[in-house]
């Protein structure tokens with residue numbers, strides 16, 4: 114199993130096709146050698162900041178963050194302009210009593226917009242395909258999981274739903290959500306289809322399977338996974354999964370191995386133009402829910418950048434943030450596996466406690482690292498794009514882009530990866546900081562192009578004024594909506 118998977122690196126680390134971005138003429142604001150970038154916001158003036166994570170209050174107590182933070186999740190879910198809003202309750206969404214109990218156990222009080230919109234369409238009979246987009250951390254997993262769990266015939270212990278995700282960690286996470294949500298469905302069996310040497314030669318006998326496409330393909334071909342009863346195929350992070358340069362080929366093959374008719378469901382926070390046409394061929398006649406680029410950023414994520422003296426100088430700047438990073442949980446994203454390893458070695462040698470996860474680690478070592486990060490044993494995680502998508506760790510209050518996300522050529526900015534990376538914080542109404550390190554004109558322009566694409570603001574921090582830096586970040590990470598559990602958020 115491991116062999117099949119290792120021939121296909123996790124999608125996020127696979128090369129992506131070069132794509133043009135909608136960069137506009139504002140690159141005239143790029144810094145010159147003697148005029149640093151960090152003087153004006155990378156983009157627009159700040160939008161309304163309900164979480165109080167906006168600009169400092171200038172001594173005005175009414176404008177001070179601490180007084181504005183008492184916005185509860187319930188308030189956000191009552192605001193029609195918020196992606197967490199819904200007019201309906203879960204009870205009105207035609208779900209079984211077992212599922213309502215499961216949802217209640219998970220402390221979900223009300224559906225989010227995507228859950229409210231997608232579920233009725235997913236549950237229509239005869240089943241219809243779906244392509245659905247919603248901002249990071251808005252509960253897409255629950256939307257497709259509730260459909261799966263509503264459609265399972267519990268008397269037939271054969272794979273009826275196959276969910277594919279781009280990384281082992283995400284597949285395991287989704288499996289956890291489905292199992293948790295379906296805990297009151299008697300007899301429900303779920304299983305992971307990720308590389309696992311201890312399962313060599315064993316058949317996959319469960320109602321729901323969640324895996325990575327390489328392993329799923331391998332298991333079907335070896336007749337360990339019988340696809341004949343599959344009636345739902347879900348691709349999470351679908352734009353990544355259908356990317357022609359990455360996992361697209363494997364997903365197409367898996368789909369071709371499933372006989373008969375089945376419901377194809379594609380979910381992601383991003384559907385760039387070059388993927389959406391293919392997605393529509395992959396899921397024909399689908400109901401489509403999409404968003405414009407400018408709707409994609411989450412207001413609870415405070416986007417910041419800092420202009421470092423040089424590429425090698427980024428390390429010293431990073432170290433200055435360690436104290437803030439380790440207050441709750443943080444993720445440092447780098448471009449290459451090698452950088453992840455080097456950074457881990459260097460930070461450890463400098464006396465800092467960090468964990469590292471990249472495609473170079475074996476499966477069980479990866480499981481240990483992500484589990485330690487989830488349960489708070491490891492607070493600062495260095496990783497590559499392998500964990501950029503989908504990973505849901507509610508305690509994450511800071512994301513650091515040590516390297517600006519770029520396409521495989523290292524030159525063109527990668528707005529989708531940026532959005533997914535920063536979306537590891539600020540989940541479901543929480544707030545968090547996303548800090549990007551830039552160090553020259555090129556990285557400044559890359560970040561500028563990304564901000565421009567989303568029509569969002571990335572606020573520069575003054576490297577020479579640490580008090581301001583600390584104050585800006587502390588205001589967010591000490592916010593009452595930072596890094597909280599769902600129970601704390603809902604009660």
Ligand SMILES: Nc1ncnc2c1ncn2[C@@H]1O[C@H](COP(=O)(O)OP(=O)(O)OP(=O)(O)O)[C@@H](O)[C@H]1O
Pocket residue numbers: 220221222223224225228247248249250251252253254255381382502503504505507536540541599
């Ligand atoms: N209705 C709800 N009420 C409260 N919390 C919820 C609800 N739905 C989902 N959540 C929580 O919100 C968080 C984010 O959900 P999820 O991981 O499904 O987001 P996502 O939209 O798939 O994000 P991404 O685009 O990053 O994959 C999870 O911790 C989940 O438990």
